[in-house]
Amino acid sequence: MDKPIKIAIAGLGTVGVGVLKVLNDNKEAIAARCGRSIEVCAISARDRTRDRGVSIEGLTWYDNPVDMAEDDNVDVVVELIGGSDGTAKALCEAAIENGKHVVTANKALIAHHGTALAKAAEAKGVNVSYEAAVAGGIPIIKALREGLAGNTFDRVYGILNGTCNYMLTDMRETGRDFDVILSEAQDKGYAEADPSFDVDGIDAAHKLAILTSVAFGCEVNFEGVQVEGIRHVSPIDIEFAEELGYRIKLLGITSRKNGHVEQRVHPCMVSKEHPISKVEDVFNAVVVEGNFVDRAVFEGRGAGEGPTASAVVGDLVDIARGLSVPTFSVAADKLKKLPSSPLARHKGSYYVRLMVLDRPGVFADIACVLKEHGVSMETVVQRHHAPDKSVPLVLTLHETQEQSMLDALDGIAKLDSVVETPRMIRIEDF
Amino acid sequence: MDKPIKIAIAGLGTVGVGVLKVLNDNKEAIAARCGRSIEVCAISARDRTRDRGVSIEGLTWYDNPVDMAEDDNVDVVVELIGGSDGTAKALCEAAIENGKHVVTANKALIAHHGTALAKAAEAKGVNVSYEAAVAGGIPIIKALREGLAGNTFDRVYGILNGTCNYMLTDMRETGRDFDVILSEAQDKGYAEADPSFDVDGIDAAHKLAILTSVAFGCEVNFEGVQVEGIRHVSPIDIEFAEELGYRIKLLGITSRKNGHVEQRVHPCMVSKEHPISKVEDVFNAVVVEGNFVDRAVFEGRGAGEGPTASAVVGDLVDIARGLSVPTFSVAADKLKKLPSSPLARHKGSYYVRLMVLDRPGVFADIACVLKEHGVSMETVVQRHHAPDKSVPLVLTLHETQEQSMLDALDGIAKLDSVVETPRMIRIEDF
Numbered sequence: 001m002d003k004p005i006k007i008a009i010a011g012l013g014t015v016g017v018g019v020l021k022v023l024n025d026n027k028e029a030i031a032a033r034c035g036r037s038i039e040v041c042a043i044s045a046r047d048r049t050r051d052r053g054v055s056i057e058g059l060t061w062y063d064n065p066v067d068m069a070e071d072d073n074v075d076v077v078v079e080l081i082g083g084s085d086g087t088a089k090a091l092c093e094a095a096i097e098n099g100k101h102v103v104t105a106n107k108a109l110i111a112h113h114g115t116a117l118a119k120a121a122e123a124k125g126v127n128v129s130y131e132a133a134v135a136g137g138i139p140i141i142k143a144l145r146e147g148l149a150g151n152t153f154d155r156v157y158g159i160l161n162g163t164c165n166y167m168l169t170d171m172r173e174t175g176r177d178f179d180v181i182l183s184e185a186q187d188k189g190y191a192e193a194d195p196s197f198d199v200d201g202i203d204a205a206h207k208l209a210i211l212t213s214v215a216f217g218c219e220v221n222f223e224g225v226q227v228e229g230i231r232h233v234s235p236i237d238i239e240f241a242e243e244l245g246y247r248i249k250l251l252g253i254t255s256r257k258n259g260h261v262e263q264r265v266h267p268c269m270v271s272k273e274h275p276i277s278k279v280e281d282v283f284n285a286v287v288v289e290g291n292f293v294d295r296a297v298f299e300g301r302g303a304g305e306g307p308t309a310s311a312v313v314g315d316l317v318d319i320a321r322g323l324s325v326p327t328f329s330v331a332a333d334k335l336k337k338l339p340s341s342p343l344a345r346h347k348g349s350y351y352v353r354l355m356v357l358d359r360p361g362v363f364a365d366i367a368c369v370l371k372e373h374g375v376s377m378e379t380v381v382q383r384h385h386a387p388d389k390s391v392p393l394v395l396t397l398h399e400t401q402e403q404s405m406l407d408a409l410d411g412i413a414k415l416d417s418v419v420e421t422p423r424m425i426r427i428e429d430f
Numbered sequence: 431m432d433k434p435i436k437i438a439i440a441g442l443g444t445v446g447v448g449v450l451k452v453l454n455d456n457k458e459a460i461a462a463r464c465g466r467s468i469e470v471c472a473i474s475a476r477d478r479t480r481d482r483g484v485s486i487e488g489l490t491w492y493d494n495p496v497d498m499a500e501d502d503n504v505d506v507v508v509e510l511i512g513g514s515d516g517t518a519k520a521l522c523e524a525a526i527e528n529g530k531h532v533v534t535a536n537k538a539l540i541a542h543h544g545t546a547l548a549k550a551a552e553a554k555g556v557n558v559s560y561e562a563a564v565a566g567g568i569p570i571i572k573a574l575r576e577g578l579a580g581n582t583f584d585r586v587y588g589i590l591n592g593t594c595n596y597m598l599t600d601m602r603e604t605g606r607d608f609d610v611i612l613s614e615a616q617d618k619g620y621a622e623a624d625p626s627f628d629v630d631g632i633d634a635a636h637k638l639a640i641l642t643s644v645a646f647g648c649e650v651n652f653e654g655v656q657v658e659g660i661r662h663v664s665p666i667d668i669e670f671a672e673e674l675g676y677r678i679k680l681l682g683i684t685s686r687k688n689g690h691v692e693q694r695v696h697p698c699m700v701s702k703e704h705p706i707s708k709v710e711d712v713f714n715a716v717v718v719e720g721n722f723v724d725r726a727v728f729e730g731r732g733a734g735e736g737p738t739a740s741a742v743v744g745d746l747v748d749i750a751r752g753l754s755v756p757t758f759s760v761a762a763d764k765l766k767k768l769p770s771s772p773l774a775r776h777k778g779s780y781y782v783r784l785m786v787l788d789r790p791g792v793f794a795d796i797a798c799v800l801k802e803h804g805v806s807m808e809t810v811v812q813r814h815h816a817p818d819k820s821v822p823l824v825l826t827l828h829e830t831q832e833q834s835m836l837d838a839l840d841g842i843a844k845l846d847s848v849v850e851t852p853r854m855i856r857i858e859d860f
Contacts, residue, residue, distance in 0.1 A: 018722070022580050022581075024539050025582075025722075026580060026581065026582050026721070030579070030580065032647060032761075033756070033759050033760055035648070035756075035761060044854065110596040131577065137720075137722075137723035137724065137726060138580075138726060139573050139576070139577025139726075142569075142571065142572060142573070142576060143569050143572070143577070145463075146569070146572060146576075146744065146747065146748060147561065147572040147741075148740060149458065149460070149744055149747040150452050150453075150456060150458050150739070150741075150742075150744050150746070150747060151456065151740055152455075152459045153547060182839070210747060217462060275709075275729060278708050279705075280707065290567075291455065291736075292448070292451075292455075292567075292739055292740040292743075293567035293730060293740035293741075294504070294567065294731050294737060296567060296568060296569075296728070296729065296731075297729040297730065298726070298727075298728055298729075299705060299727040299728075300724070300725065300726035301723070301724050301725075301726075306722040306724060307723055307724060310578060310580045310581055311577075311580075311723075312580075314576065314579055314580050316580070317580060321755060323576075323753050323755070325465070325751060326465075328465050330462045331462075334462060340463070362557070393780050395705035
């Protein structure tokens with residue numbers, strides 16, 4: 001056995017406590033796998049006295065986590081503080097500067113500063129590992145960066161936010177409204193008091209930006225992610241989706257075409273037959289399309305104490321075994337700057353729901369506007385009939401450029417007989 | 431860039447040609463990821479002149495692949511000959527002996543000689559890599575050995591044979607008989623002329639033995655796998671399974687309890703709601719249950735040129751990057767010898783289909799035999815009514831020990847009114 005590897009943990013919330021438990025409960029198995037033990041030697045958290053159900057006796061305590069970066073005993077700093085800047089960033093930078101490996105679960109940090117951290121770490125010969133930042137317990141970074149490294153990837157997509165998937169599943173199963181389910185999820189602790197990071201798609205966008213970099217070997221470009229959350233998804237759209245053979249999922253999709261990268265997070269209609277449609281509740285899933293492996297699907301819990309801690313410890317095991325791989329698959333100073341492709345140029349199919357006054361001629365007016373913008377219809381569903389009242393009219397449109405679709409929707413919204421803002425959801429034909 | 435790593439390929443069948451294509455088509459991406467290029471320098475195959483659609487110009491040709499092991503130019507030998515012994519084994523042993531890494535897609539070889547090869551390789555400081563041997567393109571060995579290495583595993587299971595899954599899917603969708611589908615699959619090239627390795631479960635058993643070793647850190651024990659194929663699965667059982675809420679899948683299941691390992695491959699009834707039930711056609715899937723990650727599911731193509739070559743090249747990328755991990759997760763000389771748990775001691779639920787003469791008292795006789803052996807019924811289905819003719823009678827039994835179930839089936843088979851051999855399929859409540 002080699003000598004133990006010593007780690008310092010900053011942040012003892014859910015994940016930090018989980019890491020302590022994994023290292024304790026699976027101590028022997030982990031030591032056998034690494035040929036050495038992984039020992040926590042120092043910690044830092046907000047409250048020294050809080051009972052967390054795990055012992056922190058004998059560990060060096062730091063009031064200021066950044067000071068751990070200078071502890072000579074420490075080989076690896078595990079950053080579980082969170083936030084894209086502030087202490088988390090300062091700690092990681094200081095740790096690298098002092099020649100220590102960094103393991104983090106912090107997607108915001110990596111999405112915003114991943115390239116710079118990777119450059120600093122690789123220059124110092126240490127690892128910045130972040131498996132826990134994307135899709136929790138699913139070892140998707142390792143799969144993309146190593147296991148599937150023989151492939152070139154044209155598209156990677158997935159369900160990257162468990163809270164949204166839970167809510168969409170609940171909406172479909174119960175027919176209840178977004179607001180009702182959100183407040184219930186908040187009560188249960190599945191959604192944050194400020195749910196914006198989750199339901200507005202920002203959390204998924206952080207993860208997507210990271211996946212993009214690993215898949216395409218380019219600099220992390222969070223600003224390039226085009227984001228739309230699930231707030232406007234309503235039970236009636238979920239119902240129509242079912243009728244049309246689709247499920248509505250909040251997906252993150254990154255794809256590469258003609259040297260441009262398109263990164264987008266938004267609600268999607270996906271065929272009920274596609275594996276990703278069958279991933280429900282808080283589960284995450286990532287689909288990788290490689291030019292030789294074809295389609296590979298990875299599914300598991302995307303958050304929570306155990307799964308996230310599993311990912312953190314997976315990274316620690318790599319470090320204890322002396323493994324080192326370029327942070328984003330390709331050496332940081334060789335990462336490409338790939339231009340972003342705007343959503344306006346996206347080509348896809350669309351679902352559109354209008355609330356229209358049920359009277360003769362309405363449909364002709366709508367068809368006219370669509371024709372004007374070169375958008376062609378695939379199906380029309382009008383289930384209800386209620387003369388002179390407002391009824392839903394659902395269209396699906398053949399593949400068209402998004403800008404044409406948006407222009408057509410503007411025109412349609414202006415029609416007298418269209419009484420609400422049109423709802424548009426992109427259809428993905430994976 | 432470091433100097434190129436040189437590889438020799440033995441066997442230019444489907445997978446060998448695939449490896450040449452991957453290394454050629456993705457040359458630049460792979461070199462960027464490895465920081466060096468991966469170059470094929472030598473090959474060996476049965477026929478030097480056959481047109482394989484890829485150029486082998488400029489490569490050193492070996493009539494006897496074992497001679498490649500002594501080629502000083504060669505850093506890695508890729509063994510794609512197949513078979514548990516003979517040339518494949520001789521080549522791998524000679525390569526290791528000469529200090530060369532080995533990459534193989536040969537599940538039979540690893541299932542039979544994995545422990546010995548691992549010991550030899552680790553003593554010489556070289557890798558024996560075999561990602562392609564299990565579940566084709568799915569990087570499941572890497573996931574278990576590295577990404578999920580923070581966990582202890584109590585159970586791993588999956589659909590490990592694409593041919594069987596394709597046939598079972600077809601049987602369910604078309605209601606056709608096993609024999610009809612098998613001969614069609616043979617015509618299409620989905621099944622071998624001698625289908626026994628696939629349909630009798632041996633191929634899945636090879637893969638399961640390997641998964642067991644990686645998951646539990648024990649010596650590979652192929653003899654410990656208890657195997658039953660899909661030949662006796664009939665459309666009527668598939669139909670009843672649907673009615674009871676199950677799908678029939680050929681699964682490999684390895685689990686650990688009280689220091690014993692139970693390895694089994696057989697047709698299973700799995701709830702239609704479970705992700706593995708939704709994996710159809712030639713796709714493979716592996717489910718890992720870790721004590722922290724909970725359940726993670728990996729799905730993809732289990733065979734074929736592209737997916738298998740993707741796995742081989744994934745292993746080559748690891749080697750080119752200088753990564754080395756114990757062959758079966760734990761150093762080969764520390765692998766445990768875990769005793770096998772016989773299927774007779776297995777505890778589970780069961781589906782039983784009897785063909786009985788439809789007359790009064792039959793059911794009472796059957797119930798009597800079950801009672802005698804302490805087996806208790808959960809459901810009984812008798813759909814048809816045809817006095818004095820033979821009709822199917824389907825039972826599901828509550829959890830019981832397999833030996834009791836088998837004894838009860840023996841007793842039932844002896845009843846006058848039971849006119850065919852009872853069919854039993856294990857129900858898995860994952």
